[in-house]
Amino acid sequence: MSTPAARPTEDELIARYFAPMAGEGGLRLLDDAARIVPPEGQDLIVTVDALVAGGHFFSDDPATAIGRKALGVNMSDLAAKGAAPLGFLLTLALPDDWTAEWLSGFSDGLGEAASTYRCPLLGGDTVAARGPLTISITALGTVPHGRMVARTSAKAGERVCVTGTIGDAALGLVLRRQPGAGWTSGLSINHRVYLTDRYLHPRPRLALAEILREHASAAMDVSDGLAGDLAKMARASGLSAEVDVDLIPFSLAGRGAIAADGRLRDRMITGGDDYEILCTVPDAKLAAFLDAAARAGVPATVIGRMIEGDETPVFRDGGLERRYDRGSFSHF
Amino acid sequence: MSTPAARPTEDELIARYFAPMAGEGGLRLLDDAARIVPPEGQDLIVTVDALVAGGHFFSDDPATAIGRKALGVNMSDLAAKGAAPLGFLLTLALPDDWTAEWLSGFSDGLGEAASTYRCPLLGGDTVAARGPLTISITALGTVPHGRMVARTSAKAGERVCVTGTIGDAALGLVLRRQPGAGWTSGLSINHRVYLTDRYLHPRPRLALAEILREHASAAMDVSDGLAGDLAKMARASGLSAEVDVDLIPFSLAGRGAIAADGRLRDRMITGGDDYEILCTVPDAKLAAFLDAAARAGVPATVIGRMIEGDETPVFRDGGLERRYDRGSFSHF
Structure with a gap:
């Protein structure tokens, strides 16, 4: 029988799993906040999407797939607005029975997605929630000033x-x-x-x-x-x-x-x-x-x-x- | 015995409780994303903090207090970085037994805080989580370029x-x-x-x-x-x-x-x-x-x-x- 790996503390968890995918503005995740120097002539687009175990995915879906999906659904919102990814913030509400193995798979998938979409981690918060695993991601993107593609601007005949x-x-x-x-x-x-x-x-x-x-x-x-x-x-x-x-x-x-x-x-x-x-x-x-x-x-x-x-x-x-x-x- | 008010759908909930505190960039919460035109010469500061019932507050704390606190803790992070509030995004993971009354109190408190701190709602996501109420807020603020006050820059003797x-x-x-x-x-x-x-x-x-x-x-x-x-x-x-x-x-x-x-x-x-x-x-x-x-x-x-x-x-x-x-x- 194998012993599950010891669960890391919050600081260890951040250093081990999340700091490697942090972008320059994420300040190695050592600060309370991220800093973004807005690219000149660009507007920022901000979107948030949350996923809940049992609602948006199955708890026993592969942890890497959950990690990729969590960022992917937010990238989909940015794409629809005509935006290029800039970075993201993660809130992870972990259930009682989370394991280091699960988190390792999740962060692998998330990191892979962050790398694929060139969308570095800027910051986050990890909490224990005694409920289903809940992942909330706020993603930031850029569009040239005034060029966001809105949902509200369709015209008759189009x-x-x-x-x-x-x-x-x-x-x-x-x-x-x-x-x-x-x-x-x-x-x-x-x-x-x-x-x-x-x-x-x-x-x-x-x-x-x-x-x-x-x-x-x-x-x-x-x-x-x-x-x-x-x-x-x-x-x-x-x-x-x-x-x-x-x-x-x-x-x-x-x-x-x-x-x-x-x-x-x-x-x-x-x-x-x-x-x-x-x-x-x-x-x-x-x-x-x-x-x-x-x-x-x-x-x-x-x-x-x-x-x-x-x-x-x-x-x-x-x-x-x-x-x-x-x-x-x-x-x- | 009074009948509890009917629970609104997600769209009704957004229109009734959250749209009133939306800022200009929040696009009346009708879009998938918010648009921010970064003020010239300013860096953006982004921070996220989550609160969980039973961990960060008691489920039976006044709903208005929970709403005020959820935004307040994020404003505290912005203040520490030397930033002025710009706006926020809200993820609300509601437990099974949420009521319209609770949500009304919560949004009153949140809206009051948004108004006090001049920090309008830019967007959000509401999900059902079959767990404890979990509130995650991503707050954005501004500082003059290069002037964020870091956590990492204390010097010996200070x-x-x-x-x-x-x-x-x-x-x-x-x-x-x-x-x-x-x-x-x-x-x-x-x-x-x-x-x-x-x-x-x-x-x-x-x-x-x-x-x-x-x-x-x-x-x-x-x-x-x-x-x-x-x-x-x-x-x-x-x-x-x-x-x-x-x-x-x-x-x-x-x-x-x-x-x-x-x-x-x-x-x-x-x-x-x-x-x-x-x-x-x-x-x-x-x-x-x-x-x-x-x-x-x-x-x-x-x-x-x-x-x-x-x-x-x-x-x-x-x-x-x-x-x-x-x-x-x-x-x-």
Whole structure:
């Protein structure tokens, strides 16, 4: 029987696991605060997202995956605003049964993400919470002055575009919960791995940030489901929207799942954790936008149009119309 | 029997309780992120502090006090760095049994603090955590470029100063836990109220921020106990320190408590939640520092000196020497 490694104190924990990923402004995490010298001519973009065990991830998900996801979901918000990462602050509320092994895996994943996204740790706070593991990250980014891509500025007539494919993470979550569900019997091992990976590992679309600033009128990341997030953007812009369901980009694995069980499509349209970008683009810029996105390695697809009105966006499927009035997956 | 008010959805909750305290950069909390246009010639200071029910406050403390404290402890960090508040982001992890009444009180207290400290809400995230209420606040502030007061830059020979009085909140906590303890029998109602108030309501020393920038070589706020926090500052600066216990400023209520039970003094020196400022000042600036602090309404007291060495700071009490090797109250 192996003895678990001794749990470090808070100071040891910071020095061992977190100081190595600290940026220059993080002052080796020895101070109470971080210092940022704002790059000239840039605005700062600040966003915060929290993840809770049992809500946003499973306690027994790999610790490295949890670490990567915690930063990834915040990078997705920065990307949607057209921002480049600058740094982040971490609040870690640890449950009673945390182990040094878990923390080592978590900080490995977090550090790997910090390095990938060039987003150093600036500071943080670690507390014991006698509850589920809760991770809150505040991320800072930069955009050229006045160029943040808002959620509230979509205009009627603009095309609604989405990156990548929709619903994979929702299927990955179903797989995680019901690994033997009927629709999975025809699923190849590759597709099973792909869907699970999409659930575990957000791929924030930072490569699209500059392209959004150039071409999009409004943008947000798709984290709570396409239907719900489009409804939020429409409402925030004082508009409605129409979507052609046939245009929504589904992956090969996703199309296979729908073929096996047609009811999954609604779940894919309303499920969370896509971490793709939803944006609106005026017709005059559409070709240039799609071209630039493709060249940046981020496939983007037109799925509909913003329209006047205050109704929940309509999803058209052949002759049928559907409004997902409770279409948002809420982690709350 | 009254029916509790219906619990709002996350969107309603944001609109009802939090949008009213949002600043201009908070974009009415309708976006995924906040935008900050950095004031010219200023550095940004960023700090994060989390509070957990049962650890940093009692679940049945007044909700307004919890709201005020959550922002106040972060303002104390900004003050210690010589910074002026710019705005904050809030992560609220709500337990299963949260009520609209509680949230209303909490947001009242938080909004009052935001208004007092001129520190508007910029954004946030609300999650359900099936654990203790956990509040994490990331606060941003500004200092003139290059003028942040670090923790790591104390120099040997400099005077160690502390603001206000030490140990009142620690006594307030004892009162909260053991209201009938022996030493309290001689405590006047005024002193009882005072100590409880010091525990519930941090008074961040923002009025000292500019004065620290002018006169102090190093500073931090006293949140985890004077002895432990001085040890942290000494270690971070590669030094040791000596303190004359007779010089530590205790309040009238605090002196009464020590007279009734001498063992309380150690608890006051090591207890947390003072939210005073600990700083080092060179001899040549000492008179000007003390004078400026007094004029700003923040009493400051010399309690010792930074010295060469790497030992835990020594506290001299008459002929006795004491080192508080476990002198820090850790919320972790």
